[in-house]
Structures are given as structure tokens and as C-alpha cells.
Amino acid sequence: MKKTIKIIKEQICANTILLYMKGTPKHPRCGFSSQAAQILKSFEINFKYIDVLENPNIRKYLPIYSHWPTFPQLWVNQELIGGCNIIVEMFQTGELLKILKNV
Secondary structure, X not given: OHHXXXXXXXXXXXXXXXXXXXXXXXXXXXXXXXXXXXXXXXXXXXXXXXXXXXXXXXXXXHHHHHOOOOOOEEEEOOEEEEOHHHHHHHHHHOXXXXXXXXX
């Protein structure tokens, strides 16, 4: 567990915008992950993603580390923004764009 938590911390620190998702942005394997990736792609910004289905330890321990039980999880500047519903809501209000412009 400690090794996986260390890897998660390193991933979050190394990537300004990081989406933990099921599948990939081109081939999402979950409707919620698809929505989150589409929103990020609509901004035409670079973001890193981690496919939690290909990383079972991350899928298991990230919810413990983040205190957020579901995927996707969007991290910006080492801060958890939230899951799909929050991403969609922030997209609709324009708040997400404001956050992403400042990275």
C-alpha cells in the first residue's frame, strides 16, 4: 500500500492536470470517465490521464488517499477537483475554465 500511495503522490505532483479515469480519453470504458475526458478535451489543453483499469493498485488505493470513492477523479495543481458531476457542474458555470486558465 505504501508503495502505491507513493506512486500516486508522485503522479499528482508531476502533472499539473491529471485525470484518473476508466479507460483512455480516446477509448473510455465508463460513461462518467468519457464525460470528464470530453470536457477536458473541449478546452484543447494538455492533460495527463491514468487508466485505473490498467492499474489495479491505483484503483484500489487512490480512493483511500483522496477520500473520494469514485472515478473519474480530476486533480489540478495537486488539488482534487472532484468527480464527473462536479466537473460537469464546474464546466457549465465556467468555473472549471477559470481554474484551468490559471495553470
